[in-house]
Amino acid sequence: MNAVIFRSFGGPDVLESAHLPRPEPQAGEVLIRVHAASVNPIDYKIRSGHFHRASITLPAVLGRDVAGTIADVGAGITDLAPGDEVYAFLGSHSGGYAQFALARANEVARKPRSLDYIQAAAVPLAATTAWQGLFDHGRLQAGQRVLIHGAGGGVGHFAVQFAKAKGATVIATVSPEDVDLVQTLGADEVIDYKAQRFEDRTAHIDLVFDLIGGDTQTRSWAVLKNGGTLVSTLQQPSVEEARKHHAHVSVFMAEPRREQLVAIAKLIDAGKVCVAVSHTHSLFDAREAHDELEHEHSTGKLVLTVA
Numbered sequence: 001m002n003a004v005i006f007r008s009f010g011g012p013d014v015l016e017s018a019h020l021p022r023p024e025p026q027a028g029e030v031l032i033r034v035h036a037a038s039v040n041p042i043d044y045k046i047r048s049g050h051f052h053r054a055s056i057t058l059p060a061v062l063g064r065d066v067a068g069t070i071a072d073v074g075a076g077i078t079d080l081a082p083g084d085e086v087y088a089f090l091g092s093h094s095g096g097y098a099q100f101a102l103a104r105a106n107e108v109a110r111k112p113r114s115l116d117y118i119q120a121a122a123v124p125l126a127a128t129t130a131w132q133g134l135f136d137h138g139r140l141q142a143g144q145r146v147l148i149h150g151a152g153g154g155v156g157h158f159a160v161q162f163a164k165a166k167g168a169t170v171i172a173t174v175s176p177e178d179v180d181l182v183q184t185l186g187a188d189e190v191i192d193y194k195a196q197r198f199e200d201r202t203a204h205i206d207l208v209f210d211l212i213g214g215d216t217q218t219r220s221w222a223v224l225k226n227g228g229t230l231v232s233t234l235q236q237p238s239v240e241e242a243r244k245h246h247a248h249v250s251v252f253m254a255e256p257r258r259e260q261l262v263a264i265a266k267l268i269d270a271g272k273v274c275v276a277v278s279h280t281h282s283l284f285d286a287r288e289a290h291d292e293l294e295h296e297h298s299t300g301k302l303v304l305t306v307a
């Protein structure tokens, strides 16, 4: 099968085309014929050697998100069959930048019927992260005020829609390019982070969902209610500040959960959540896609098409 691999850590030019043997699904696994795979920041962080370096065996195939059709199933898989249309949030045992990818049963679900493969591939990792950050870690409730930093990106644009679907009031910080999109997605207040300081515009926040880290996270203490919650995908919030604000804090790594992929597909098919794909590249232009996500502004998601 065709794939894009990397043999050493470095810039986008370490990505190269290769022919690999088609994997065989083992018990509890499915083999997916990949039609599209999305690019996430974790892909370039792994490629550059800044993340999970010690646990990566090279050469490796990147890519945590795929959409495609079931090509084969391993023993014990009874609810999916060849030809079924699926999407998956792959664990680190697999890679989506290839014509075929293995997924464990817990990582794969039927793709939202209303999406094509390109849109469906943009969903799993980013939407699962948004879901787990808001609901599993943030325990967001209807009527609460949530501040989402980085709301125009892959995770953020799902988080805005999930929080609105839950009945929360959403305050969003975004790049100027994303103000219109995030308003259209339903955010109640949208703050251009390059033009205004969010702490001058908002206050009394029940939950801060931090997709940026650094100074943005530190400044968020000023707007969090006493007893509120600060959840980050990037950086452990200060325990000292948490104590002062009687706050609940967490940093987390999203994990594939089939029941969440099913719930997310239902919301999408009900028309409550849409998917923003800013650009597509062919699999063999993965270098350009990495360069773009790492160095340029991108709204929503970047997706690789796989022939």
Ligand SMILES: NC(=O)c1ccc[n+]([C@@H]2O[C@H](COP(=O)([O-])OP(=O)(O)OC[C@H]3O[C@@H](n4cnc5c(N)ncnc54)[C@H](OP(=O)(O)O)[C@@H]3O)[C@@H](O)[C@H]2O)c1
Binding pocket: 040, 041, 042, 125, 126, 129, 149, 150, 151, 152, 153, 154, 155, 156, 173, 174, 175, 178, 193, 211, 212, 216, 232, 233, 234, 252, 253, 254, 255, 293, 296, 297, 298, 299, 300
């Ligand atoms: N822990 C986990 O399991 C997990 C899972 C998914 C993602 N993540 C991490 O979470 C972060 C977000 O992921 P993503 O996929 O949503 O990334 P993304 O698609 O690159 O989106 C990030 C967005 O934040 C905007 N931004 C940058 N600085 C900002 C600021 N100071 N205030 C507000 N917005 C700002 C960016 O706009 P500009 O480009 O114009 O700056 C971009 O639109 C990444 O660092 C990623 O690695 C972690």
